[in-house]
Amino acid sequence: MKTILHKADTRGHANHGWLDSHHSFSFGGYHNPERMNFGVLRVLNDDVVAQGMGFGKHRHDNMEIISIPLFGDLEHRDSVGNSTVIKEGDVQVMSAGTGIYHSEYNKNQDKEVRFLQIWLFPNQKNVQPRYDQISIENLKKRNQFYQVLSPNPDDDGVWVYQDAWFHLGDFDKGVETSYHLKRKGNGVYVFVLEGEATVNGEALQRRDGLGIWDTEQLSITTSGNTKILLMEVPMG
Incomplete structure (x- = not known):
């Protein structure tokens, strides 16, 4: 990783x-x-x-x-x-x-x-x-990630000409969750919009960004009321 x-x-x-x-x-x-x-x-x-x-x-x-x-x-x-x-x-x-x-x-x-x-x-x-x-609004799910962008016009959210997936998450304090990458060779840029979270052992605060690649999944624990944007994108 x-x-x-x-x-x-x-x-x-x-x-x-x-x-x-x-x-x-x-x-x-x-x-x-x-x-x-x-x-x-x-x-x-x-x-x-x-x-x-x-x-x-x-x-x-x-x-x-x-x-x-x-x-x-x-x-x-x-x-x-x-x-x-x-x-x-x-x-x-x-x-x-x-x-x-x-x-x-x-x-x-x-x-x-x-x-x-x-x-x-x-x-x-x-x-x-x-x-x-x-x-x-109809895609939102509390305490789990929900997809807002993908390469597929038939999936949830908007679509793009790229093998990318975006997910948003609105979490309470102390929630433990994970994210599994959709495509081999992709990485994920984690952007904390509000609150605090620990992602794969790295403590993040409001507006911090963390890029992660050469891994298959992320482990996330929130430290307060937290909103996170995950941007999974090709690294090549």
Whole structure:
């Protein structure tokens, strides 16, 4: 088993006034050659957007882009005709493929919006751009992990052009659980959204990240009310 630990306070940080962002991997003005990616996981940004502010129209291509709102409402518009609002309890995916323009704004003038922006390298290039979002409220299960993303359109959650599986978990204190990897050669990046947990013997706190590979399963024990995101991704 191999691991890499990224403590919360070692992440890159940029505060633009309207945007306060922490970067688990190199992004924008933050460049760390030892933190370029974890397998095909290229970007994990922990973003806070001020009231009524946001990202103007910009282009992406050949990237799987996932947004997971943690608080507030994020308004999305794109060049393939989508105009939607995503909120806590939703997951959004955009396959940029041959190229797509989009914008994202905090829909509200009275509260900030917090969300995770996650990029995966795809396993197919130059696909037709596509967009999807779902509510995961009916998938939630207390004290166990529930799937919110996979490679299969018929599985729970959204799907991506990659052999990746994402699971969320909301746990009480003292819960012991495990996660079995879906695909040989994959690794898991564990990101603690709230609370504390011990994962394969490593103590993690809020916003800590732990990459694990060359193993078949994870053992997890929570130390308080804890919310965890597991991102299983190919390492090659």
